[in-house]
Amino acid sequence: MNTRFYNARILDKDFQIIQGELHVVGNRIAYIGPEKTQDAYGENAWDREIDVKENLLIPGFKDAHTHSAMTFLRSFADDLPLLDWLNKQIFPMEAKLVPEDVYHLSKLAILEYLTSGITSNFDMYFYPEQIAKASVDCGFRTVLVSPMNDFSSSPREMEEDYIKYNAYDPLIRYCLGFHAEYTTSQDRLKEVARLAQKYQAPVFTHNSETEAEVRQCIERNGVTPTQYLDKLGVWEYGGGGYHCVYMTQEDLDIFKRRKLYVVTNPGSNTKLASGIAPVQKMLDLGIPVAVGTDGPASNNCLDMFREMFLVTGLAKLREKDASAVGADQVLKMAVSEGARCCGLDDCDCLAEGKLADLVMIDLHRPNMQPENNLVKNLVYSGSKENVKLTMVNGSILYEDGLFSIGEDPEEIYAKANEIIRKYRA
Amino acid sequence: MNTRFYNARILDKDFQIIQGELHVVGNRIAYIGPEKTQDAYGENAWDREIDVKENLLIPGFKDAHTHSAMTFLRSFADDLPLLDWLNKQIFPMEAKLVPEDVYHLSKLAILEYLTSGITSNFDMYFYPEQIAKASVDCGFRTVLVSPMNDFSSSPREMEEDYIKYNAYDPLIRYCLGFHAEYTTSQDRLKEVARLAQKYQAPVFTHNSETEAEVRQCIERNGVTPTQYLDKLGVWEYGGGGYHCVYMTQEDLDIFKRRKLYVVTNPGSNTKLASGIAPVQKMLDLGIPVAVGTDGPASNNCLDMFREMFLVTGLAKLREKDASAVGADQVLKMAVSEGARCCGLDDCDCLAEGKLADLVMIDLHRPNMQPENNLVKNLVYSGSKENVKLTMVNGSILYEDGLFSIGEDPEEIYAKANEIIRKYRA
Known part of the structure; x- marks a missing residue:
């Protein structure tokens, strides 16, 4: 999976917030920086191009x-x-x-x-x-x-x-x-x-x-x-x-x-x-x-x-x-x-060459506004409602409340309930 | 607005969880109890009929x-x-x-x-x-x-x-x-x-x-x-x-x-x-x-x-x-x-005659599973991700992440940012 995140704010390796793009090629971050035209990668380079809509990409x-x-x-x-x-x-x-x-x-x-x-x-x-x-x-x-x-x-x-x-x-x-x-x-x-x-x-x-x-x-x-x-x-x-x-x-x-x-x-x-x-x-x-x-x-x-x-x-x-x-x-x-x-030193920050374990934080939510300080907003008022997307090793496993983990969550819930019922019996 | 919630679990006035329906007529709760056919209210009684899908209705x-x-x-x-x-x-x-x-x-x-x-x-x-x-x-x-x-x-x-x-x-x-x-x-x-x-x-x-x-x-x-x-x-x-x-x-x-x-x-x-x-x-x-x-x-x-x-x-x-x-x-x-x-004694619990200030808690989320104890799940592992719907005075003001409060949230965010920028200047 190659994914291009554009129109993003990105928490960089120094924990400063920059504007631009983040590219994931395979399971690693290939690029972080200003807007970059698609030409550099040739046609059909991307499986997904995601408009981050000024939301914030942070390391997982x-x-x-x-x-x-x-x-x-x-x-x-x-x-x-x-x-x-x-x-x-x-x-x-x-x-x-x-x-x-x-x-x-x-x-x-x-x-x-x-x-x-x-x-x-x-x-x-x-x-x-x-x-x-x-x-x-x-x-x-x-x-x-x-x-x-x-x-x-x-x-x-x-x-x-x-x-x-x-x-x-x-x-x-x-x-x-x-x-x-x-x-x-x-x-x-x-x-x-x-x-x-x-x-x-x-x-x-x-x-x-x-x-x-x-x-x-x-x-x-x-x-x-x-x-x-x-x-x-x-x-x-x-x-x-x-x-x-x-x-x-x-x-x-x-x-x-x-x-x-x-x-x-x-x-x-x-x-x-x-x-x-x-x-x-x-x-x-x-x-x-x-x-x-x-x-x-x-x-x-x-x-x-x-x-x-x-x-x-x-x-x-x-x-x-x-x-x-x-x-x-x-x-x-x-x-x-x-x-x-x-x-997992290879997952410690967002930087080129690091593994693509990252999260898109939804800033378009009331608990993230106004934007006096995005890091403080995250730590002091952030919640799961702000997790718009979670990527592990270059794959998007969670997006807009839905999971891509190879099994229906309802089946997993059912099994967990079955297990505890069995043990209680 | 008349709203029928069916297929629900409901935290009743004794804080016990019952199965059934909750009806809102105008701004008040008209019925809480077992399944009830629509006939009782006549045709077109409901503006909305919401399948609660075994989720939990609690007072706001x-x-x-x-x-x-x-x-x-x-x-x-x-x-x-x-x-x-x-x-x-x-x-x-x-x-x-x-x-x-x-x-x-x-x-x-x-x-x-x-x-x-x-x-x-x-x-x-x-x-x-x-x-x-x-x-x-x-x-x-x-x-x-x-x-x-x-x-x-x-x-x-x-x-x-x-x-x-x-x-x-x-x-x-x-x-x-x-x-x-x-x-x-x-x-x-x-x-x-x-x-x-x-x-x-x-x-x-x-x-x-x-x-x-x-x-x-x-x-x-x-x-x-x-x-x-x-x-x-x-x-x-x-x-x-x-x-x-x-x-x-x-x-x-x-x-x-x-x-x-x-x-x-x-x-x-x-x-x-x-x-x-x-x-x-x-x-x-x-x-x-x-x-x-x-x-x-x-x-x-x-x-x-x-x-x-x-x-x-x-x-x-x-x-x-x-x-x-x-x-x-x-x-x-x-x-x-x-x-x-x-x-606000009229909003203190879910019961017939009380004001319809209530919340639908999404139990189909991993933090609410398994269902060993729904109240403990709510207090010890609940989060905003579980708020599926918020109703105030009989009106649904928030549902599936979207607001119905008469103004685009983005306008409100923009104003808040404008205000703090102005004060900082």
Whole structure:
């Protein structure tokens, strides 16, 4: 597919807005710049020529931490204390999951990502084969990360998956990872460190999400999760932590020294009453921060607009300072830092040669007017209503509310409802 | 306009979901119940018969505190400390406002309300004539509330407006009010109390929005704003306070005793770093709580979905309890309490005889699936993408992304941009 976007405003690689055209040839951006006559490409060069009507093209959002297939547990159990929620509601239902269901449930999440302008996800869940297949079948980009813990998967399986899924499809990558310190034995963690060493690869995990998690780790190991994992050598080649709500100065110093990514999940941390991450402090220290939705059981939606507002809003509340974490910074986190966190450096901005993962933002909507500042409009008042088109890897998967992912959404909805009915029975 | 909605799911007056039909005759709901053949009404009874396709009809959201015409300052100045923002950016621009501009800027806000399923607002701003005209011209429902302070309007003008706008149009009401304790002299406040007495009318004002406001009131008057205003008698016949973030036990007791409404504004309180209101405690005490967006300069959007998530999410964070302020409660606040707060008891739920202010929620979207719990889906993962139709007073003003408000939205956008350009020059 070759697509010419003309009459566009474009968020360029420096996050400045320019006027002109953006050309996609195959799966990459071939041109960004002033109006260019079609002659340069010869006749019939374009499959589609799209009049952007002065709307805004931006790089796709990267959902840097999620559990896609947990769509089946959206609104299944909420408004419960955390441990009741997890132990009595979530875990027993997850135990019923079969691989085929993960395929359908991941597809439901992909539909939702597309409505929010999310063009790739960093997905930690069981049954990588089904997740990868769902993404490839839809044309969606996914970086898998191992959810290994003491009860599922194993270091050997992770290594096999690492090799398999890094050669599976151009839309798929695979990262080393594990669920969390509190669910993974020291022996297994040492194996993770060995794999990181062997493949010179980054490692990702849930880290310091709740106060109790940190306290219990200190009781068990004498140090915080960050310090414990660092000592075991899992982050020798980088990686990062999801959540990172409760971080000591020493923890932050480790993240800074090792160039580890924080993936902040404000929607989930809010709804589960976990707390507010010290994002302003992280940025002040130069720690890279990406943004994730977490899974739909805890959030409950997969919406980067909600997350962006919460990143800045909660930082302002935490710091008691309305100037904390500005809109420009948040947008870069949701786009560029997210890309680099997932190892998708080729999707980190709109520039010639980069992969064509992009979104057309509808500015002809009341929440985007007047145009005092388009980036602030996006971060502070943007919503899914503004996502007019989502392109992944050069293919338009979502446009004007309709999906092109190879299956009727109604079938996917029906399957999701069938799955949860079956598990409830 | 007579409209028959069939094949619908309907949130009934007890907030239970029933299957069937909803009939609108003129501006009121004539029937809610099981399928009903058209014969009962005779031939050509309906101007429109709408197949709801198993989507959900809910009462419209009530934006119980806003400053609509501040749309011109959306994203004009953000990420600034509160006092710099207000004194250096907002006030100087507001001083440039002329009445005609308020008309166009209010219309821009109305477009945005409609996209979020908001069917009425409680609007505190200057130039009531222009606000009322904008609402009536669009077919939108507005309750005006006086923004009087020492620098604008006067008790006499408020009384004249009270009489005028309560007889202006069925879509318009007018409430007594004033900007805030800290901008209004005791003499003027006593005049407000006199008017409340004379008309046996409720009074609304900004109240205890920031820590500094409360501290300074105590320095001036020896008591909190709530206690000070109560002693002056402004709430003899009810009313309420916007924001109410910093409330002592005695303040809350006054609200409870006087049956005053709290209108919580979590988006604005977050973005301006004001703090988190004790909403769970208010509910525990039986204080009625409604929800408002505040104006688009501080929020920056007019989106009840964002507000609903923040009401529950911030309560969960504040209480460190994921079970705080459940989804059912939030929805009732945004709908029924909001209606009663504004004196719109006739719009508080979907029932026969009530005014036809309603919204069709599109459930055929990924964020609404699966259907584990429709109310939780709405509050925790709902967004403007789910607003398929917004009806005010029996007229469909918004449907499938298009507006029927008597003016091309592009003209309204152009005027808003023209106004801010003029002020900036």
